[in-house]
Amino acid sequence: MEIRGDVRLKQYSLAMRVQGEIAQVLVTVKATPQPSTTYGDTSCVAGIRMDGDKPTWIRLYPIAFRWLDGESQFKKYDVIELEVRRRDSDTRRESYSPTQDSWRVVDNLAPWKPRHAVVGQLEPTTTCELMKDASADGSAPSLGLVYPTDIDRLEFEPHPPWTSDQLTKMQDRIDKESTALIPMSGSIPSILKAPQFKVRYRYRCASASCGGHQGRILDWELTSLQNRLRYEGKDVQAGVASKFVDQMFAPERQAGFYMGNFELAARRGKFSVLGVYWPRKSEAVLPQPALF
Template structure:
C-alpha cells in the first residue's frame, strides 16, 4: 500500500491567512468527535476533514459545532462532502483550526463506498505517529491532525468513565437552565459509561502508543446499547472497535488529532477501516 503525503507536496500545513475574512471551502468530513461540555454552547463537537479546494488542500478542523441544536438543513455526517464558509480560529494556534459559519453549511455529496473514500483519504495516510509527535515537539504549530496506518494494533483498553468534572457539570447545568429559543426543554449532555484507549505500534521500531478514543460513534454505540449490562457493553465495544475495525483483513487507519493545551497529546478521533 503506497504511503501518500499528509499535506500535499510540501508535507506542511498551509498557514492561516492574514485577516479574519470569511472564506469558502469544500470539505470531506472524516472526523466527528464525541461532544464535550462548553461554557458558551452547552456542548460542542470538534469536526475535521480534508479540504477539497484545489488551491488549499490539507486537513481542517472546524470548531465549535453543537450538533444537537442544528436544524436539518445544516446537519451533516461523516464522509459527507460539504461546502461552507469559515474564518481562521484566532484563539487556537493550531494551523488547521477554523471557526465555521454553521448556517452556511450545505451538503453536496455523501461518499458511501470505501472505494470513493479511499481516493481522497489514501494520499494523506502516514505510517509514523512518532514522527508526528516529534514534529510537534520541535514546533507546536506543526501538523495537529493526521491519518496513521498502524504497523500493529496491540489492543484496546475500556474502563468506566469517571463522569464530568465539577467544572464541566456546572457548564452543562447552566446551559440547561437557560431558556431555549425554540420553546423546548434543553437536554443535559450525559457522560458516557465507558472510555477507551487504543494501544498500537506505528512502526516495527515504535515503543508503542496509547491514545484515547474520542470518536462520536464510540459514545453513540454506548447510548444505543444503553440497556446492556456493563460486561455486555464492554464486549460490544471491543467487538466493534477491535475485532471488526482492526481485523486482519481490514486496512485500518486511525484519524488522530492533538490538544491545543497539550500539543504532544494525540487522541484517536475516528477509524478508517476498508477491506485490504
C-alpha cells in the same frame, strides 16, 4: 500616501479573517461532545479540505452539533460547503472556526472506493513522527492518518461523572434557550450523558523504533455505541471490542487512525485517536491515471 506591500498584506489577511472564506470539506471526524460554557456542549469536527490545489487536513471548532436542527446536521463522509475563518487563538495550522449555520451538504461519499479517492491522496504518517514534530514545533501537523502495524489491546477506564461545574454549564444553556424569546437553537437536547468508559488503543505505529503507543478514542461513534449497549443491557466492553477491534481491524481491512492533538501548547505532543478509517484492502486502491 503609498501603502507598503507588507501593510497591504496584513490588511488583506485581516479582511479575510473578518469576511471568511468558503471551504469544501469531506467530514472524516466527529469527536464526542464535551461540556462547554458558551454552547452547553460542543463538538470538534475534522476532515479533508477539497477546494484547494490538493487535499489538506482541516479542523472545525466549535460546532454545537447536538443543538442543531436535523436539516443542519451532517454525517461522517458527507461533503459540506461552509464559510470558515482561521482561529487566531489556536496556532495549529489546520484549525478554523465555522460560521454558524453556513454549511450545506453537497454530497455523501459511499464506502469505500469514493472515500479512498480523497483520503488516499493524503500521505500517511506515524504517531512517532507526529509526536516528535509537534513537540518541537507548535505549528507542526496536528492531524494525520496513521496505519498501525498491530493492535495490542483495548484498555477500559471508568469515565467519571460530570462535575458540578460541567453540569452547571450544560444546564445554563438549556435554561437560557428555554426562556429565550428568540431561541438560537430550534431544539433543546437533554443534558449530555457521560460515557461509561474511557477507551484506549494500545498499538504500535510503523516507525522502525516505535516502542508502542496508548491512544484514547475520542470518536463520537464510540460514545453512541456505549450508550446503546448500556440501554440494551449488553456487555459494553465486549461490544466495543467487537466493533473497534474485531470488525474494524479484520484481516480484510486496511484500517488506520485519524489522529489529532490538543490545542494547549504544553500538550501538543500528545495525540488521540479521533476515529478509525477502515476500508477493505480491495477498495483502498487509488485509481490509476489513463496513459496516452
